[in-house]
Amino acid sequence: WQEMRWLLVQRAADHDQIDLELLNLRQEIVVRRLDLTVVRQSGWEGDALERLGLGLYRPRLPPVIGSVSASSAAQAAGLQSGDEVLEIDGEPIDSWADLVSVVRRSPGQTLQMDVLRQGLRQQLTVRPSAVDDRGREIGRIGASVRDGGEAREQLMITVRYGPVSALGKALGETWDKSAFTLVMIGRMITGEVSWRNISGPVTIADYAGQSAKLGLDYYLKFLALVSISLGVLNLLPIPILDGGHLLYYLVEIIKRGPVSERTMEIGQQIGLAFLIMLMAFAFYNDINRLFSG
Template sequence: MSNFLYYLAAFAVVLGVLVVVHEFGHYLAARWVGVKVLRFSVGFGRPLWAKRFGKDDTEWAIGAFPLGGYVKMLDEREGEVPASDLARSFNRQPVQRRMAIVAAGPLANFLLAIVVYWGLFWHGTEEFKPILGVPVAASPAAAAGLENGELVLKVAGEAVQTWQEMRWVVLQRAAERDEVDLEVVNPHHEIAIRRLDVSSVRLAGWEGDALDRLGLALFRPRLPPILGKVNANSAAAAADLQPGDEILAIDDQPIGSWADVVHSVRQSPGKALVLDVLRGGERILTTVTPMAVDERGREIGRIGAAVSDGGLSRAELVVTVSYGPFSALGKAVAETWDKSTFTLLMIGKMITGEVSWRNISGPVTIADYAGQSARLGIDYYLKFLALVSISLGVLNLLPIPILDGGHLLYYLAEIIKRGPVSEKAMEIGQQIGLALLLMLMAFAFYNDINRLFSG
């Protein structure tokens, strides 16, 4: 239950921030051009909380249904407007002003992403270097000749510093071509070019993790099964395990690495395990019972012990990436632009059938990712927030009636025909837009439920 509440809270914070920022963009633009705002609501339905304040006595409210929000402006189409306020009515504004108000919501989401990325790039983030692990057998990575421990220097001629940068460039190139050249350097400092076939990502409709499909795995050093830390009041402490203990076998099964220990413990929640331990040159037997804990809806075992670092240098595995304030801002703008255009490209490919509709995620999947990123640390959580903010901005600019992009389409038609779109046309458009959104929501919820049961 605590795990569920943690993920729910992480999702609620992301959703709340994105909705407030989006609607605040509309609000500020409306105030800027002189339109009177009647209500600013986070959530729909009956208000759970409401308060009026400000020069225009605007009502600020929190609705019962939290997935979204809205800004209600003075508009003659929605009710009688006093003669003194007619000039401040939304419907009486020039089309350019109405477009500015509508576009301000998505633009606020893009601005949020830029600010978040700017802060992260300026502050600096610690990330894994793009060091490759053992490629999956019979995978494109194995066919390309990639080897364990190779450091990727460039992808398609573009320099990369981190695993996430490498991942992002591979994804971008996979959308354009069938093969990508990776420039790598092996542990012996020999540089080589590996040609990676990335066509399988596109042929599979971009389903699942693209790097997993390509057989690209992050390097994980082989750690000896030696304890480095034992938590107080843990299962390991109850079994009298101590730092420096080397685990030779579990239930008479030989142990070769710390990964073997983790696997055995995770698979045995609440089950007593007999450990053959080497301590100070003497072999002893002890029994440990892993505590059962919930991990994303699945019960696993934990004993409360960490591995010894084995003398590994952290600097060999991670890198801190940071920029000056002006370089960080340029990098943030470029990052937001790249992810926006890639999102738009994927939506286009989804429409043409090149990308599977199973990639659409609903609130359950987004909440899961929010919780996972929050557990990884504030840097990952903020990057997730920026990515979802970009997705929300792009989605709202799509030319679908009901969405901001649909309203912008109406206003563009108004400019071209030099007159407002008829109410009948707008009504039909609203019905079409609503049908499309309901269809998207149905796909999203179906995919969420499918992922819950299929994993």
């Protein structure tokens, strides 16, 4: 799934459509054409696959409460770990997805929830809190599903490489992500990609924490992605960065003489102004994401 996500994002940068070869439930190979222009039209904001209408298959989980957050709507209603939700306002709840669907579309509304607790049926009143989700108001009760780890583990695939093949794979991914970063920087300059995609230390720390919760391999991969992005940025031909020094060396080779101190001073000022502007954008985006949720 991760590989497909990355390939679709890459293709969306310079293709309007792409053909997907699929194996359907009848074990037949079918070809479906996917419109990629919606990704570029969104300014590359948000999840590209979500913009394309694609989502990862999720195993069916029973509507059993795993944990309840403190000071949440679920706690106020008296929900407890182990409760199985049977109905909400008379609507049968057969899976956790059904429960989430009803709660999300009912922000601030009073719901009658029938649960099965230790073999006894009880009715509770819950009022989902209204939260903002990318400009849309949805409901949440602050409860999580009972661990569905076993179902998830059955869908997980671990791909392992030998030392030599791993090195080749790492070099290939580094090249691909470096080239894609340059393409995105170019499109930000031309206005095709929103500057809201720039992230600062707050967002990086948030994503680092999320990746660490998923496991060491996810965390290391995230650190590698950050390192590649910083490396590409550092090599841009901007005075004050390493790429700026390389630019000066190139100018000296062409003119066969050193760059004047005045030129270097002006270049340093321009480079510093650019970095300050970039940091300001990053902090603004971080704060905006923090308060908008």
